[in-house]
Amino acid sequence: MNDIRLVCNFNIDLINNFQGKAIVIKTNNIDEIQHINHVVNKENKLHCIVVNHNGALSTLPVTDNWEGIPIHIFATRFGNFMQFIEQKHIYHKLSIRVFLSAEIETNYRDLQILSSFGIDCGLYFPNKSINWEKLNDLMYYSAYGKVQHASIEPFDFVIKKFEYNTPIDFSNVYFENPHQYLHISDEGKVALSGLDLHNCKFITENINDLENIHQSSEYKNVLNNWQNFFTKLEDCSCCPSWRICLGKFNHISDKTNTCQPFFNDLMDAAELFHENKSKFKTRELCQP
Amino acid sequence: MPTIIFKPTESCNSNCAYCDVVARKAPKTMSLELLETTFIKINEYLLENNKEKLTLIWHGGEPLLLGIDYFKTALRFINEHCKETKHLLEHAIQSNLTLMKQEFIDIFREMGITHIGTSFEPIANIRGPGKEINSKVYNKKFFEGINILKDNDFGWGFIYVVTKKALSRPLDIFYFLSNLKLSGGFMMNPVLIYGKDENDISITPKEYVDFIGEIFPVWLKNKKRYPDVDPFKTIMKNIEEEGESLGCVDSGNCAYGHLYIGPSGETSQCGRSEDWGIINYGNINDRSLKEIFEDPRREELLIRTNYLLENDCAGCRFWKICHGGCPLDAYSPEKEGLMRKTAWCDVRKLFMEKYFEPITGIKFNK
Amino acid sequence: MANLLLTETCVRSCPYCFAKKHMADSASDNILSWENLIYVADFLESSGDKHIALLGGEPSLHPNFIEFIIYLLERNFHVNIFTSGIMSEEKLMESTKVLSGINPERLSFVCNLNNPKTSNFSEVESVKRFLKALGHLTSPGFNIYKPDFDLDFIFQYINQFGLKKHLRLGLAHPIPGKKNKYVAIDEMQKMANRLLEFNEHFARFHVTCGLDCGFPMCVFTNEQLGSLYKISSGHLKFGCGPAVDIGTDMSIWCCFPLSDFHKKTIFDFDNMHEVVQFYEEKQRLVRGEVSGLFEECDNCIHANDRLCSGGCVAHQLSWFKDEAMVRMEGIYYE
Numbered sequence: 001m002n003d004i005r006l007v008c009n010f011n012i013d014l015i016n017n018f019q020g021k022a023i024v025i026k027t028n029n030i031d032e033i034q035h036i037n038h039v040v041n042k043e044n045k046l047h048c049i050v051v052n053h054n055g056a057l058s059t060l061p062v063t064d065n066w067e068g069i070p071i072h073i074f075a076t077r078f079g080n081f082m083q084f085i086e087q088k089h090i091y092h093k094l095s096i097r098v099f100l101s102a103e104i105e106t107n108y109r110d111l112q113i114l115s116s117f118g119i120d121c122g123l124y125f126p127n128k129s130i131n132w133e134k135l136n137d138l139m140y141y142s143a144y145g146k147v148q149h150a151s152i153e154p155f156d157f158v159i160k161k162f163e164y165n166t167p168i169d170f171s172n173v174y175f176e177n178p179h180q181y182l183h184i185s186d187e188g189k190v191a192l193s194g195l196d197l198h199n200c201k202f203i204t205e206n207i208n209d210l211e212n213i214h215q216s217s218e219y220k221n222v223l224n225n226w227q228n229f230f231t232k233l234e235d236c237s238c239c240p241s242w243r244i245c246l247g248k249f250n251h252i253s254d255k256t257n258t259c260q261p262f263f264n265d266l267m268d269a270a271e272l273f274h275e276n277k278s279k280f281k282t283r284e285l286c287q288p
Numbered sequence: 289m290p291t292i293i294f295k296p297t298e299s300c301n302s303n304c305a306y307c308d309v310v311a312r313k314a315p316k317t318m319s320l321e322l323l324e325t326t327f328i329k330i331n332e333y334l335l336e337n338n339k340e341k342l343t344l345i346w347h348g349g350e351p352l353l354l355g356i357d358y359f360k361t362a363l364r365f366i367n368e369h370c371k372e373t374k375h376l377l378e379h380a381i382q383s384n385l386t387l388m389k390q391e392f393i394d395i396f397r398e399m400g401i402t403h404i405g406t407s408f409e410p411i412a413n414i415r416g417p418g419k420e421i422n423s424k425v426y427n428k429k430f431f432e433g434i435n436i437l438k439d440n441d442f443g444w445g446f447i448y449v450v451t452k453k454a455l456s457r458p459l460d461i462f463y464f465l466s467n468l469k470l471s472g473g474f475m476m477n478p479v480l481i482y483g484k485d486e487n488d489i490s491i492t493p494k495e496y497v498d499f500i501g502e503i504f505p506v507w508l509k510n511k512k513r514y515p516d517v518d519p520f521k522t523i524m525k526n527i528e529e530e531g532e533s534l535g536c537v538d539s540g541n542c543a544y545g546h547l548y549i550g551p552s553g554e555t556s557q558c559g560r561s562e563d564w565g566i567i568n569y570g571n572i573n574d575r576s577l578k579e580i581f582e583d584p585r586r587e588e589l590l591i592r593t594n595y596l597l598e599n600d601c602a603g604c605r606f607w608k609i610c611h612g613g614c615p616l617d618a619y620s621p622e623k624e625g626l627m628r629k630t631a632w633c634d635v636r637k638l639f640m641e642k643y644f645e646p647i648t649g650i651k652f653n654k
Numbered sequence: 655m656a657n658l659l660l661t662e663t664c665v666r667s668c669p670y671c672f673a674k675k676h677m678a679d680s681a682s683d684n685i686l687s688w689e690n691l692i693y694v695a696d697f698l699e700s701s702g703d704k705h706i707a708l709l710g711g712e713p714s715l716h717p718n719f720i721e722f723i724i725y726l727l728e729r730n731f732h733v734n735i736f737t738s739g740i741m742s743e744e745k746l747m748e749s750t751k752v753l754s755g756i757n758p759e760r761l762s763f764v765c766n767l768n769n770p771k772t773s774n775f776s777e778v779e780s781v782k783r784f785l786k787a788l789g790h791l792t793s794p795g796f797n798i799y800k801p802d803f804d805l806d807f808i809f810q811y812i813n814q815f816g817l818k819k820h821l822r823l824g825l826a827h828p829i830p831g832k833k834n835k836y837v838a839i840d841e842m843q844k845m846a847n848r849l850l851e852f853n854e855h856f857a858r859f860h861v862t863c864g865l866d867c868g869f870p871m872c873v874f875t876n877e878q879l880g881s882l883y884k885i886s887s888g889h890l891k892f893g894c895g896p897a898v899d900i901g902t903d904m905s906i907w908c909c910f911p912l913s914d915f916h917k918k919t920i921f922d923f924d925n926m927h928e929v930v931q932f933y934e935e936k937q938r939l940v941r942g943e944v945s946g947l948f949e950e951c952d953n954c955i956h957a958n959d960r961l962c963s964g965g966c967v968a969h970q971l972s973w974f975k976d977e978a979m980v981r982m983e984g985i986y987y988e
Contacts, residue, residue, distance in 0.1 A: 146700040165471040238460035
């Protein structure tokens with residue numbers, strides 16, 4: 001299970017249980033960032049620090065002390081443009097990706113601003129309220145923008161990872177795909193997602209089971225959950241773009257006017273990227 | 289390479305609405321003694337024809353109902369009786385997967401099988417066990433089987449049978465089947481009802497054509513997304529390769545290439561001919577495989593091809609990709625026996641003229 | 655470089671306004687969105703062009719006026735803003751705070767000045783406030799729409815507010831289908847003579863002058879051309895080509911006087927080169943019918959060697975408008 005990454009709070013006692021693991025640390029305290037980096041990288045490898053900033057991005061005091069530390073910031077909104085501009089030069093030095101909530105309409109255009117500035121960014125979906133038209137516009141910008149700009153997730157992930165014969169789970173972007181990420185409570189209990197962790201739904205309560213988790217039938221069942229869509233001829237299983245969505249918006253009743261056209265367009269973009277990638281293979285030059 | 293459709297059992301754990309094998313027959317299973325004889329005869333044939341290979345397709349009924357021990361015994365017989373020829377014997381299997389277990393996989397792997405053919409149906413109560421045709425139970429077991437295949441890196445492909453219940457949703461069905469297996473590998477066949485249509489699922493040839501006709505442009509536009517979908521892929525391939533890769537139904541040369549062996553050792557031209565009780569070649573207990581493969585009645589099938597070219601099919605633009613279709617489909621005891629083109633000829637023609645040619649712009653010449 | 659409209663409303667109502675037709679056809683509350691700003695910035699950048707002019711209406715009326723400028727500067731654009739200079743005190747204070755320290759090589763204003771004698775008091779005061787605050791980033795601009803114009807006040811403003819010592823001189827042109835004030839063809843020579851009367855002022859105050867498009871060369875005498883050559887620091891042009899304006903809704907047209915002439919959307923083109931080529935071709939068709947403002951233009955050697963384009967093409971189109979729909983059909987409609 002060495003390829004599975006662990007997601008947990010910054011809890012030194014817990015982290016001391018691991019060795020050689022790639023770890024995602026969740027924190028709300030930006031003052032800890034350098035310390036987290038130092039502690040985690042002693043026996044493990046810091047995969048990313050996820051900062052939940054319950055406010056505007058422009059109010060987050062970023063610092064160039066974070067240089068080289070992989071950080072994901074989840075902010076509710078962009079905030080004041082001029083305030084952000086004062087810190088913009090710092091963002092360019094950091095290994096940072098900024099996520100804004102899909103709930104707030106102005107965030108869709110603010111992500112365009114961030115991306116056009118060369119700052120990697122993305123949308124997150126705290127609930128099911130999504131402006132599909134704006135989402136589509138943002139996706140078009142991400143996929144077909146006329147000039148080079150920074151990536152916007154989850155579009156970039158889907159576009160870059162698209163393969164004809166393989167489904168893509170963009171939950172990866174949020175460290176939520178149980179094929180690759182497991183969530184660990186402070187007590188060492190193992191959950192398959194952040195939501196399961198929140199709801200105390202664990203697949204094992206013993207951290208020592210982690211090594212053999214792939215043999216657990218519960219874990220296997222979750223990985224095969226997608227098959228539940230295929231026991232009936234219903235809208236997600238009949239969607240042309242199932243392979244890049246995997247039924248994440250199954251709750252929506254009017255799919256033909258919402259998620260389906262969006263994901264169809266995203267898949268076209270992904271396919272085009274894939275085709276062009278294979279057409280124009282990167283030249284490899286001999287390095288001295 | 290000759291193909292043997294090997295049906296060691298007629299029993300099935302499913303009661304699919306379009307299959308009357310279970311209802312029509314008291315299902316039989318091949319005895320181990322006869323199984324042993326079969327492999328002895330196969331060995332004899334391969335020793336004499338050591339430049340050839342044979343493909344043995346394990347069919348049913350549901351072959352997994354035979355049980356693990358049966359397959360173990362079969363493997364023992366192969367190892368005992370086909371020592372020098374087993375490398376010339378390839379195995380394939382058709383199963384509904386609902387009884388799949390790891391032990392089967394282990395044996396199949398020893399037999400050289402790494403891919404399994406199956407079928408699937410998303411519409412409720414068409415495939416499934418019991419009187420009520422319980423598709424819920426069936427699908428659950430089916431996916432358990434699929435997961436075992438996946439865990440073992442086994443490939444699988446499947447057949448989808450187009451029934452009346454599917455006709456209103458061709459694209460939904462197509463996307464469903466494609467999503468079920470992104471790497472492709474499925475075939476959409478029309479339902480064939482031999483007797484009374486008790487479940488009201490039969491379709492006309494035109495309905496089948498319109499069903500696949502609605503799917504065809506979507507497939508054509510996105511061939512890479514939907515790589516291995518039949519009948520489209522085969523039609524395209526035949527055009528590209530000028531008929532080189534036609535299946536038994538369209539090749540016009542199935543005469544010496546196919547053989548059916550049933551649970552009592554009865555042999556016939558193929559599964560269909562046995563179902564319909566025509567072109568039987570006697571029992572494996574009484575004849576060698578060589579005799580069966582050289583049975584003079586097979587010549588009639590070749591003669592049919594030449595006959596059609598000068599009669600029913602004279603001047604047909606699609607001859608190269610059809611050859612009058614499956615002789616068994618064409619058979620009529622009242623009329624000219626096999627010497628007719630198949631009734632599905634019009635289906636092929638209709639599809640080509642109404643959908644294929646206008647959509648692709650490819651025009652067939654005489 | 656393209657001109658991008660931030661708003662389609664103006665705070666003034668100049669008699670010569672060549673944006674009249676476009677403004678009349680647009681909703682007054684049209685403003686440029688962030689998404690469209692980013693699209694245009696990308697469009698220009700992908701065309702290898704890092705210069706942009708912001709205009710309106712009055713661009714400073716846009717609620718994100720300052721943010722847009724900063725955005726473009728952060729993307730390394732050179733930004734030139736065409737303004738009346740008339741803005742609220744609050745907006746001016748904010749603009750001064752944010753923009754006054756920016757390198758004039760990267761950000762500049764062209765303040766379109768009207769003669770204070772013909773303007774109302776509050777307008778004049780507002781313009782002066784602007785020039786006082788941001789004059790060091792500002793070049794004066796003046797549109798000639800009658801032959802007896804006055805430039806004295808401009809030299810005075812240059813000295814008083816420390817403006818850039820370069821006057822941008824425009825010539826008002828007719829707008830086909832709309833009435834505005836402009837210099838009639840038979841008054842152009844008079845206009846030229848008047849301009850050269852300020853020759854000494856230009857020299858004395860070390861002010862250079864740039865002629866905007868549409869001045870015909872032959873309205874100036876050879877002697878006047880010599881003087882103009884000097885006061886324009888040798889950058890003398892008598893051209894008329896697509897300026898390329900982009901509306902708030904991403905419509906695109908050749909220039910304001912021709913805002914109704916083959917209006918397209920930016921999405922019809924892949925890059926600026928295509929846009930310019932498109933409108934050059936359309937203008938060429940007009941000139942195929944009538945070479946320039948004067949009959950002599952047909953055989954003028956300076957037209958052939960491209961020293962002069964025979965004045966603004968809007969004049970020709972205005973003539974066609976009054977004719978039977980013969981020439982117009984071929985030129986206006988594809």
